[in-house]
Amino acid sequence: MQNKESSDRLIARTVDRYFRRLGPRAQVALCQLPLTVIIVALVIAAPAAWPAVLASELFIASLVLHALLFAACLLVPWERLGPHAQLVIPILDLIAIGLSRNGAAPNLQGLGVLAIFPVIWLSASGMAAKTSIILSFFGPVVIGLPSLLAKIPNVTPADITTAVLLPVMMLAVALAVRFASVNMRLQQRRLEAQDAEMRNLLAESKERERLLHTILDTVDVGIIAVDADGKVLLVNDQQNHFESAARPADHAQLGDGSRQNNEDETQPLLLSQDRKTPLPPDRHPVKRAVRGETFADHLVWFGESPRQRAVSTAARAIRNDDGGFDGAVVVFNDVTGLVEAISAKDEFVANVSHEFRTPLNAVIGNLDLVLEDEEALSPLAVERLEVAQRNAERLLALVSDLLVSASAAASIYPRKTDLAGLVESSIGSAHLHAERSKVELDTDVPAPLWVHVDPLRIGQALDNLVSNAIKYSPDGGHVKVSARSEKGWVRLQVQDAGMGMTEAETSRIFTRFYRSAAAKEASIPGVGLGLSITKAIVERHGGQISCTSQLGAGSTFTVALPADGPPSQP
Numbered sequence: 001m002q003n004k005e006s007s008d009r010l011i012a013r014t015v016d017r018y019f020r021r022l023g024p025r026a027q028v029a030l031c032q033l034p035l036t037v038i039i040v041a042l043v044i045a046a047p048a049a050w051p052a053v054l055a056s057e058l059f060i061a062s063l064v065l066h067a068l069l070f071a072a073c074l075l076v077p078w079e080r081l082g083p084h085a086q087l088v089i090p091i092l093d094l095i096a097i098g099l100s101r102n103g104a105a106p107n108l109q110g111l112g113v114l115a116i117f118p119v120i121w122l123s124a125s126g127m128a129a130k131t132s133i134i135l136s137f138f139g140p141v142v143i144g145l146p147s148l149l150a151k152i153p154n155v156t157p158a159d160i161t162t163a164v165l166l167p168v169m170m171l172a173v174a175l176a177v178r179f180a181s182v183n184m185r186l187q188q189r190r191l192e193a194q195d196a197e198m199r200n201l202l203a204e205s206k207e208r209e210r211l212l213h214t215i216l217d218t219v220d221v222g223i224i225a226v227d228a229d230g231k232v233l234l235v236n237d238q239q240n241h242f243e244s245a246a247r248p249a250d251h252a253q254l255g256d257g258s259r260q261n262n263e264d265e266t267q268p269l270l271l272s273q274d275r276k277t278p279l280p281p282d283r284h285p286v287k288r289a290v291r292g293e294t295f296a297d298h299l300v301w302f303g304e305s306p307r308q309r310a311v312s313t314a315a316r317a318i319r320n321d322d323g324g325f326d327g328a329v330v331v332f333n334d335v336t337g338l339v340e341a342i343s344a345k346d347e348f349v350a351n352v353s354h355e356f357r358t359p360l361n362a363v364i365g366n367l368d369l370v371l372e373d374e375e376a377l378s379p380l381a382v383e384r385l386e387v388a389q390r391n392a393e394r395l396l397a398l399v400s401d402l403l404v405s406a407s408a409a410a411s412i413y414p415r416k417t418d419l420a421g422l423v424e425s426s427i428g429s430a431h432l433h434a435e436r437s438k439v440e441l442d443t444d445v446p447a448p449l450w451v452h453v454d455p456l457r458i459g460q461a462l463d464n465l466v467s468n469a470i471k472y473s474p475d476g477g478h479v480k481v482s483a484r485s486e487k488g489w490v491r492l493q494v495q496d497a498g499m500g501m502t503e504a505e506t507s508r509i510f511t512r513f514y515r516s517a518a519a520k521e522a523s524i525p526g527v528g529l530g531l532s533i534t535k536a537i538v539e540r541h542g543g544q545i546s547c548t549s550q551l552g553a554g555s556t557f558t559v560a561l562p563a564d565g566p567p568s569q570p
């Protein structure tokens with residue numbers, strides 16, 4: 001339906017364009033042409049069909065007038081006259097047709113019908129409606145009048161009907177043409193308004209596009225927008241810069257053009273957090289975004305040393321009106337400076353902690369030695385020395401945690417490991433602690449469950465999560481460790497029904513030294529380092545850790561780890 005409408009519009013516009021191109025004289029001649037052609041045909045047929053009409057002076061005069069009118073159409077400089085000047089032609093046509101009809105009567109009674117041509121012309125022209133309707137009615141009246149007058153006094157009802165019928169017919173034609181042309185003009189105005197609106201919208205959208213591109217190319221983060229099929233819709237300058245710097249040296253100069261080429265060796269080199277292992281294609285931030293994943297702070301490394309950059313990536317889905325997935329925007333933020341600063345700080349903390357440990361060990365060792373000879377000391381001295389010993393041990397534990405937290409991410413040696421075994425030994429060592437805290441331990445892990453991890457580090461992370469789950473269930477309860485493998489990943493959950501946390505607290509627990517208000521109030525021992533170490537370990541394996549919690553109802557920690565092979569292997 002809409003197609004037909006638009007093809008009609010197209011035809012109308014094409015005809016209109018050609019007609020306008022003709023120039024005023026050719027236009028007037030074209031309007032006059034149908035009548036002239038019929039008169040010429042009549043003249044050719046007359047000697048054989050109606051020889052008598054050629055004898056009529058009136059008819060001959062009408063032919064001369066028709067000829068003159070056609071010649072005037074071609075010769076008069078209409079362009080210099082007013083826009084309505086050419087309407088003199090259809091008015092004179094009515095006179096010429098009157099002469100023809102009365103000159104040819106009674107042999108050719110029907111010639112009055114030719115009035116339809118000037119009537120259409122007048123009605124379709126822009127002249128005042130009233131004038132064109134009067135002319136269209138009274139012109140044919142005048143054409144038929146002489147025949148009627150000639151019959152007086154023997155006028156029959158049939159004669160009167162014939163004389164009235166032609167003007168009425170012409171009036172009907174004039175009205176129909178008038179309505180049609182008014183309708184057409186309205187439609188044309190509507191189309192013009194739509195055209196203007198479209199042009200405005202187009203200009204506006206071009207302006208917005210320019211603004212968007214300027215903003216995109218001004219910001220110092222890389223941005224890629226892709227559609228639901230992963231086709232790149234938009235890339236800003238910064239992203240092109242990131243990618244060309246991350247391409248293997250031979251391809252760096254290929255620039256942006258190689259993006260369509262989609263071949264692996266021309267793709268920018270993305271490495272995982274160990275800065276060595278190429279990121280498996282399905283873990284590429286853009287690929288993840290195309291799969292509909294929403295993420296933030298996913299750290300990847302672009303390119304090889306010494307030009308290697310640490311880039312924090314984030315993705316948001318683009319939704320259509322129905323809420324369906326329509327593509328995604330992926331943002332790349334260069335955080336090399338920050339990552340370097342953090343690792344310098346970690347190194348500093350590790351060095352300082354290491355330096356602290358030696359004197360602390362000496363203090364504790366000497367305190368132990370002094371306390372071994374308890375009888376030689378006064379009870380007060382023993383009490384004071386025990387306080388000093390407890391605090392020195394706490395300090396040593398803190399320094400050890402600091403050391404681990406600074407080095408947790410540094411030394412990871414992943415290999416094929418059975419997670420079920422790790423869970424079992426972690427639960428085994430937590431058993432006593434759980435019993436004392438009246439916490440029931442439960443596992444739901446299929447055995448074997450292969451993961452590609454460093455068993456020492458993941459065991460340490462697991463111990464942290466399980467001991468926290470017990471520690472933060474002060475009224476006893478139930479702790480469940482479960483794991484399942486799905487799509488190249490193993491999802492491990494440690495769930496407790498303990499004290500839980502508020503949403504704001506949950507979002508901060510992976511920050512170093514952070515402790516929830518309830519944990520501090522309940523005087524549960526801890527320094528707030530365990531979870532930051534756990535997170536560093538998990539992320540170093542290319543995994544993720546998250547927590548959902550509700551104050552007073554318990555918490556669930558979820559860890560995603562790469563399944564049995566390194567992610568880059570099939």
Ligand code: ADP
Nearest residue numbers: 468469472509515516519526527528529530531
């Ligand atoms: P620590 O336990 O030594 O304080 P963590 O880094 O392990 O340090 O934990 C940080 C904080 O997160 C804790 O102090 C506690 O407030 C909160 N937390 C951790 N695990 C849980 C849990 N299972 N339930 C409730 N709160 C928890």
